[in-house]
Structure formats: structure tokens, C-alpha cells
Amino acid sequence: MSAASPAITPLPRVPRLVSFRNSVALAGNPIPVMNAYLDAYGDTVSLYLGGVRPMLLTRDPGLMQHILQRNHRNYPKSELSHGIARYLGQGLLTSEGSYWLQQRRLIQPGFHRQRLAALTDLMLGVIEESLEPLAAQAARQGGSVTVEVHELMTATAFRIMARSVFSTSMSEAELQRLAELLTLNQAFYVRTVRQPYLRPWLQLSGQYRHHDRLATEMRGLVRHYIQQRQQAQAAGAPAPNDLLQMLLDARYEDTGEPMTEEQVLDEAAILLVAGHETSANALSWLWYLLARHPAEAARVRAELQAVLGDRSPGFADLPALPYSMQVLQETLRLYPPAWIMDRVAQHDDDYNGLPLPKGTLISAYVYGAHHLPRLWEEPEAFRPARFGKDNPREQPAYAYLPFGGGPRQCIGNQFALTEMQLVLLETLRRFDVELLDDAHPGLRPLITLRPRNPIRLRFRLLRG
Numbered sequence: 001m002s003a004a005s006p007a008i009t010p011l012p013r014v015p016r017l018v019s020f021r022n023s024v025a026l027a028g029n030p031i032p033v034m035n036a037y038l039d040a041y042g043d044t045v046s047l048y049l050g051g052v053r054p055m056l057l058t059r060d061p062g063l064m065q066h067i068l069q070r071n072h073r074n075y076p077k078s079e080l081s082h083g084i085a086r087y088l089g090q091g092l093l094t095s096e097g098s099y100w101l102q103q104r105r106l107i108q109p110g111f112h113r114q115r116l117a118a119l120t121d122l123m124l125g126v127i128e129e130s131l132e133p134l135a136a137q138a139a140r141q142g143g144s145v146t147v148e149v150h151e152l153m154t155a156t157a158f159r160i161m162a163r164s165v166f167s168t169s170m171s172e173a174e175l176q177r178l179a180e181l182l183t184l185n186q187a188f189y190v191r192t193v194r195q196p197y198l199r200p201w202l203q204l205s206g207q208y209r210h211h212d213r214l215a216t217e218m219r220g221l222v223r224h225y226i227q228q229r230q231q232a233q234a235a236g237a238p239a240p241n242d243l244l245q246m247l248l249d250a251r252y253e254d255t256g257e258p259m260t261e262e263q264v265l266d267e268a269a270i271l272l273v274a275g276h277e278t279s280a281n282a283l284s285w286l287w288y289l290l291a292r293h294p295a296e297a298a299r300v301r302a303e304l305q306a307v308l309g310d311r312s313p314g315f316a317d318l319p320a321l322p323y324s325m326q327v328l329q330e331t332l333r334l335y336p337p338a339w340i341m342d343r344v345a346q347h348d349d350d351y352n353g354l355p356l357p358k359g360t361l362i363s364a365y366v367y368g369a370h371h372l373p374r375l376w377e378e379p380e381a382f383r384p385a386r387f388g389k390d391n392p393r394e395q396p397a398y399a400y401l402p403f404g405g406g407p408r409q410c411i412g413n414q415f416a417l418t419e420m421q422l423v424l425l426e427t428l429r430r431f432d433v434e435l436l437d438d439a440h441p442g443l444r445p446l447i448t449l450r451p452r453n454p455i456r457l458r459f460r461l462l463r464g
């Protein structure tokens with residue numbers, strides 16, 4: 001087959017009846033269903049989402065690169081991604097075309113290294129606030145405390161994000177309500193996508209209206225913080241160095257104008273959502289893996305002791321702690337929070353002989369590529385050494401894409417890696433982390449890949 005004129009290859013198709021029969025299983029946990037389809041039919045397969053919506057599912061790195069990078073102009077996000085805008089607004093994550101590009105150009109500089117370095121202290125403060133009560137409780141209880149790690153990491157990552165955006169601490173009740181509203185709407189949205197046949201009933205039973213009200217409440221909470229900031233500044237308060245200030249200070253290159261309050265609200269809400277749940281899930285899986293693999297935890301601790309001695313890490317220390325980064329990279333391979341991404345063909349196209357007619361919905365199955373035995377030796381094994389400098393990567397481009405790829409790659413990837421590295425190091429400086437329950441927590445793939453069941457671990461104080 002020549003690269004210039006590849007033969008047209010008919011795409012394997014999961015029969016519609018099989019798609020429909022599996023739609024309930026797919027709604028519960030799509031990962032085993034998708035794996036089974038791809039194992040049976042090949043790396044790219046066509047199926048019916050919920051037995052209704054035709055879709056092309058792929059774990060082929062080449063095709064993923066084609067839609068995300070090489071020919072990205074032809075592949076905007078699909079209605080699956082845009083639909084969430086109903087609950088989140090039109091921010092970077094949900095917008096498209098020239099509006100997206102203008103916003104990306106405006107916001108990208110806000111994530112430069114100096115800002116990240118400036119946010120490090122704030123992150124360390126939040127981590128300290130999360131760990132200190134646990135250390136105190138462990139000390140009272142003879143040296144250890146039981147932790148449900150997904151809850152702890154969600155609260156920590158949410159606080160890090162909320163403080164990075166808004167600086168001033170929100171009340172605990174507001175934080176919790178905000179997190180709850182985001183979770184409720186996300187779960188509802190995913191249900192409407194995976195079980196489209198339920199939509200008429202959800203409409204009739206007032207579920208859509210209810211969730212619209214929750215979205216209004218969420219926006220109200222965020223708006224309150226924006227207005228508070230504007231009032232403080234009008235009264236001459238100094239400007240904090242946080243992401244909200246970055247959004248308020250940003251000026252469009254062509255007009256010199258700032259964003260409207262609605263735009264700032266949309267972008268702030270998107271940062272909160274995109275930035276906390278992804279990291280929270282990655283960190284939860286990280287603790288599960290390290291508790292399962294104490295030798296790996298010991299290796300991270302040895303590295304941090306050698307580099308930091310007894311002190312906390314600063315931003316400048318992080319590059320000197322490569323093994324902690326490898327542990328994160330391997331966690332993101334095994335449990336990529338953004339486990340699937342969707343795009344839709346705007347015009348007729350083809351890839352390596354595979355016709356991709358206008359309107360084709362394509363799901364880039366990141367989890368599938370990260371677990372493909374053809375690409376990864378013993379793909380289910382937790383082996384941070386894979387990402388070592390001395391271990392040349394053998395995978396093709398786009399075999400590993402926890403932060404996506406192409407122009408819509410995650411804007412917060414450095415932010416996330418910094419935050420996660422700090423959580424990892426600060427926790428291991430204080431605690432040994434032990435597994436309480438041998439069972440795998442299971443997967444709950446919503447928009448992000450959560451653990452299905454609680455992950456209960458024992459945090460044992462290292463000193464005192």
C-alpha cells in the first residue's frame with residue numbers, strides 16, 4: 001500500500017444490535033466494552049453509541065495524531081464536548097474556531113513559568129492544610145490514620161485550583177457546594193450522552209430544568225467571587241498574583257480591551273472544572289499504585305531525601321527529582337484522567353485509506369492506546385522506569401497523550417504536573433502509605449476516569 005494512494009479499507013463495524021445490547025454495560029463502564037470491541041475488530045472500529053449514534057472508536061496513535069494535530073482544522077470537538085457548555089459556559093474547553101483561538105492566545109501567556117513558580121507557595125500551603133490534620137490525627141492514634149484517598153485528593157486538588165484562581169479562601173461550605181454542583185451536572189450530562197434514548201423522559205421529568213438550575217447556582221457562586229475582586233480593587237486593594245487576576249488583566253491584542261464579566265466567568269469556571277477533577281483522579285490513582293508498590297514509593301522517598309534533606313520542595317527543585325515525575329507519568333499512562341476525546345469531521349477526509357466522511361464522529365480512546373500491548377511491554381504493569389531518560393521511548397507519537405495533543409493540548413499541563421509532584425513529595429515526606437484492601441477499586445469513566453469504589457489507605461507517620 002503506497003502512502004500516496006492507499007487502498008480503501010472497509011472499516012470493521014460492531015453490529016448495531018450488539019451495540020444496542022451492550023449500551024447499558026457501556027453506560028455503566030465503557031472501558032471493558034470498548035476494549036472487547038477493539039480486541040475483536042482491530043484498532044479502529046465503527047459502532048453505535050448507546051445503540052443510536054454512529055461513532056468511530058480508535059486507539060490507533062496515527063489516526064489520533066491525524067485528527068488532533070496533522071489535520072486538526074478539519075476536526076473540531078463534537079457535540080459530545082460542546083453539550084457540556086450548557087452547564088459550564090463557553091470557555092476554552094468548550095469553544096471552537098476563531099473564538100477559541102482568540103481566547104487561547106489571550107490566556108496562554110497566563111500559564112508561563114513565572115506564574116507557575118509564583119503559585120507554588122500557594123499550592124504548598126493548601127497541601128499543608130490537607131496533610132496537617134491527618135498528621136495530627138495520626139499522632140493521636142498511635143501513628144496512623146485511615147484515609148479515603150479519592151475524597152482527600154478531590155478536596156486538595158479543588159482547593160489548589162480554587163485558590164489558584166481566586167486566592168482568597170472560600171468557606172468550606174462554598175467549596176463543597178461548588179464541587180458538588182460540578183459533580184452532579186457532570187454525572188447527569190454523561191448520562192444524557194451515553195443513554196440518548198432516555199432524553200425524552202429526562203425532559204418530561206424536569207431533570208434538564210433541575211440541572212440547569214444547578215448550573216445557574218454554580219455560576220452565581222463564581223460570579224460572586226469575581227465581583228468581590230472587582231470591588232476590592234476599586235477600593236484600592238493590591239492585585240493578587242492569581243489566575244482570576246490574570247483573566248481580568250488580559251487584553252486582546254487587536255483592541256486592547258479586556259474580557260467582559262461573562263467571559264471571565266466562563267473561563268474561570270472552565271479552569272476550576274478542567275483543573276481539579278483531572279488532577280484529583282490522577283492523584284488518587286497515584287496513591288493506589290504507590291500503596292500497591294511500596295518499593296516505588298521508597299525510591300521516590302530516597303530521591304527526595306537525597307535532594308531535599310528535610311525541607312519542602314520549591315519550584316526550582318522539581319527538575320532535580322526526576323523519579324517522582326516518572327511515577328506521575330506512569331500513573332497518567334495507566335489511568336489517564338482524560339481517557340477519551342471526541343472530534344467530528346467537518347469535511348470529507350481519509351486517513352491511510354480509511355474514509356472519514358463529513359460528520360464522522362471520532363472518539364480518540366486514549367486509555368486504549370496507553371494499554372496497547374503492541375506499544376507497551378506488559379502494559380498493565382506499573383513501571384515508572386519506562387519514562388527514565390536512559391530508557392529510549394519506542395512508542396510512536398501519540399501513543400502517550402495524557403494531556404491530549406495538537407493546538408488544543410491541555411493549557412494546564414505544567415500546572416498539573418507541578419501540583420501533583422508537590423502533593424506526591426510533601427505526602428511522602430510525612431507518611432508511609434499502605435493498602436488496606438487488596439481489591440482493585442474499579443473504574444468509573446465519566447468525563448474523567450475516576451475510581452469506582454473508595455480507595456482506603458493507611459497513612460502512617462514517618463516521624464513522631
Ligand code: HEM
Nearest residue numbers: 092093274275278279337338341403404408410411412416
Ligand atoms: C492531570 C491533570 C490534567 C489532565 C490529565 C488534563 C488533560 C487535558 C486534556 C487531554 C485536554 C485536551 C482535551 C481535548 O483536546 O479534547 C485538556 C484541555 C484543557 N485543560 Fe487540562 N488536564 C489536566 C489538568 C488541567 C489543569 C490543572 C488545568 C488548569 C489549570 C487544565 C485546563 C485545561 C483547559 C482550559 C483545557 C482546554 C484547552 C483548549 O481547548 O484550548 N487542565 N486537558
